[in-house]
Amino acid sequence: xxxxxxxxxxxxLQGVTKSFGPKKVLQGIDLDVPAGKSLVVIGGSxxxxxxxxxxxxxxxxxxxxxILIDGQDxxxxxxxxxxxxxxxxxxxxxxxxxxxxxxxWENVAFGLVQxxxxxxxxxxxxxIEKLIAVGLRPEVGHLYPAxxxxxxxxxxxxxxxxxxxxxxxxxxxxxxxxxxxxxxxxNELIRDCVGKLGATALSITHDMGxxxxxxxxxxxxxxGKIIWQGPIEKLDNSGNAYVDQFIHGRxxxxxxxxxxxxxxxxxxx
Amino acid sequence: xxxxxxxLAYTLDEENTSFLTKVLNSIQAVGHTILYFLELVGRISRxxxxxxxxxFMPPFFPAQILRQxxxxxxxxxxxVGMTTLFTGxxxxxxTYTGFTRFNAESAVxxxxxxxxxxxxxxVLAGLMVAGRIGAAxxxxxxxxxxxxxxxxxxxxxVNPFKYLIAPRVIAGTLMLPLLVLIGDIIGVFxxxxxxxxxxxxxxxxxxxxxxxxxxxxxxxxGLVKAGVFGFxxxxxxxxxxxxxxxxxxxxxxxxxxxxxSSSILILIFNYIITQVFFS
Ligand SMILES: Nc1ncnc2c1ncn2[C@@H]1O[C@H](COP(=O)(O)OP(=O)(O)OP(=O)(O)O)[C@@H](O)[C@H]1O
Ligand SMILES: [Mg+2]
Numbered sequence: 294x295x296x297x298x299x300x301x302x303x304x305x306l307q308g309v310t311k312s313f314g315p316k317k318v319l320q321g322i323d324l325d326v327p328a329g330k331s332l333v334v335i336g337g338s339x340x341x342x343x344x345x346x347x348x349x350x351x352x353x354x355x356x357x358x359x360i361l362i363d364g365q366d367x368x369x370x371x372x373x374x375x376x377x378x379x380x381x382x383x384x385x386x387x388x389x390x391x392x393x394x395x396x397x398w399e400n401v402a403f404g405l406v407q408x409x410x411x412x413x414x415x416x417x418x419x420x421i422e423k424l425i426a427v428g429l430r431p432e433v434g435h436l437y438p439a440x441x442x443x444x445x446x447x448x449x450x451x452x453x454x455x456x457x458x459x460x461x462x463x464x465x466x467x468x469x470x471x472x473x474x475x476x477x478x479x480n481e482l483i484r485d486c487v488g489k490l491g492a493t494a495l496s497i498t499h500d501m502g503x504x505x506x507x508x509x510x511x512x513x514x515x516x517g518k519i520i521w522q523g524p525i526e527k528l529d530n531s532g533n534a535y536v537d538q539f540i541h542g543r544x545x546x547x548x549x550x551x552x553x554x555x556x557x558x559x560x561x562x
Numbered sequence: 563x564x565x566x567x568x569x570l571a572y573t574l575d576e577e578n579t580s581f582l583t584k585v586l587n588s589i590q591a592v593g594h595t596i597l598y599f600l601e602l603v604g605r606i607s608r609x610x611x612x613x614x615x616x617x618f619m620p621p622f623f624p625a626q627i628l629r630q631x632x633x634x635x636x637x638x639x640x641x642v643g644m645t646t647l648f649t650g651x652x653x654x655x656x657t658y659t660g661f662t663r664f665n666a667e668s669a670v671x672x673x674x675x676x677x678x679x680x681x682x683x684x685v686l687a688g689l690m691v692a693g694r695i696g697a698a699x700x701x702x703x704x705x706x707x708x709x710x711x712x713x714x715x716x717x718x719x720v721n722p723f724k725y726l727i728a729p730r731v732i733a734g735t736l737m738l739p740l741l742v743l744i745g746d747i748i749g750v751f752x753x754x755x756x757x758x759x760x761x762x763x764x765x766x767x768x769x770x771x772x773x774x775x776x777x778x779x780x781x782x783x784g785l786v787k788a789g790v791f792g793f794x795x796x797x798x799x800x801x802x803x804x805x806x807x808x809x810x811x812x813x814x815x816x817x818x819x820x821x822x823s824s825s826i827l828i829l830i831f832n833y834i835i836t837q838v839f840f841s
Binding site for chain 1: 621623706709710711713714715716717718719720721725
């Protein structure tokens with residue numbers, strides 16, 4: 294694991310494609326996530342951001358291309374090796390994906406108890422600690438997920454993702470459904486994971502405030518490809534019309550609600 | 563003038579080709595169906611192989627296994643008990659009314675015990691459990707699939723085959739024989755109640771007749787059936803849940819498919835196992 298060169302990207306996607314039936318979602322994604330940095334992927338709704346994360350995790354098998362973690366090709370990893378690789382990851386799902394048959398604290402402690410055979414008592418302490426970190430009161434730990442609001446569920450999902458201090462953390466829309474203050478708490482938490490714990494973060498968000506707060510680098514996905522990637526400082530003068538339109542949230546520009554056709558005409562002109 | 567036969571030939575030809583395409587199309591449809599079926603069998607077999615392998619490979623989740631044993635074994639007891647009780651009772655009644663025509667009333671106890679142990683307890687318990695447990699397993703796992711809980715398990719380094727599927731398959735396969743054994747006793751007892759209290763058999767002679775005719779193979783074959791049925795119900799519930807389509811409709815379809823397919827397989831395997839044991 295630590296044999297990787299200092300500047301090997303933590304995650305590297307090369308020409309990754311994925312279709313669902315006739316629908317081409319990813320059409321050759323090339324993306325490098327540097328180790329110990331926070332990369333944020335932006336892009337329109339339905340452009341395949343969540344699918345991309347699931348491909349990296351192997352939850353969805355990519356059709357083509359290769360996915361390297363720490364320089365090691367994991368595209369076709371199966372069985373025990375894949376289970377082992379998962380130990381490096383933490384993932385916050387867009388829909389939180391909490392286990393509804395378990396209490397909140399058991400959800401947060403799940404990876405520690407079941408995945409890493411930690412003692413229940415110790416895992417519960419860590420779980421409560423993480424709940425506090427995401428701005429929830431310890432009593433919440435004894436409720437069931439169905440008894441929480443959407444934003445609370447999201448934060449529990451976040452606590453679960455970071456509970457085992459993973460090397461790589463994926464955040465799928467971490468601040469959606471949160472009030473501005475709580476969103477900022479979460480932004481800071483994500484920053485801390487990267488800054489203090491040295492994790493590599495790959496986040497997806499539509500919230501530009503959040504992008505500016507948590508990103509070291511930004512990549513934009515459009516039409517199944519990464520069309521721009523650069524440091525956060527360059528986001529405002531990226532020189533890319535799509536990025537400009539996206540960060541300013543304008544309805545008019547190269548991206549229209551009707552999608553691809555107009556876009557290609559405009560690029561051509 | 564010349565054009566008439568020509569056009570006739572033309573239409574004939576067209577009819578021929580359209581007939582030919584129809585034949586070809588239907589052959590193609592049959593081919594597709596066969597291919598689809600083979601693919602399905604292949605997929606289910608691979609799923610079963612993987613599930614069985616994970617039942618024997620550590621790490622195990624004893625708490626999950628215990629929970630499923632209670633769910634599948636203990637909570638199915640009332641259903642199985644009621645089913646076999648009334649089956650035993652009605653069997654005694656029916657046999658009696660039928661057999662008096664041939665002056666063979668004395669065979670009632672024998673018919674009840676053999677039918678219950680060999681056939682009725684395992685098959686009826688299997689079908690009841692398919693409705694109760696197969697549906698519950700499929701719905702639960704399908705919901706977990708649809709809400710990404712299965713993906714979440716994987717990202718937390720817990721293999722869903724070990725955590726979700728193996729405990730259900732183990733519990734299903736072990737608990738159904740136990741349920742059927744209890745069902746055997748309750749069913750025979752139901753026949754005894756009716757025989758003694760409403761058909762006028764002597765309590766002692768009914769029991770002696772039951773014991774005399776009963777062979778261990780009758781019970782064993784029933785328990786083997788039960789084990790196979792328990793495996794079928796739990797594995798198909800898991801399979802349909804695990805491969806559920808997205809959305810509420812997907813969950814509904816998974817549940818229906820689990821119950822229907824396991825009920826049919828129970829009936830088919832019932833025949834096969836009977837054939838193996840008694841011919
Ligand atoms: N399992 C699946 N089966 C079929 N199609 C899928 C599946 N998962 C995703 N898709 C399709 O892939 C496309 C991309 O989905 P994805 O969830 O990655 O979008 P997204 O970029 O995350 O959007 P959002 O910002 O709204 O979350 C969608 O059009 C969706 O319909
Ligand atoms: Mg998404």
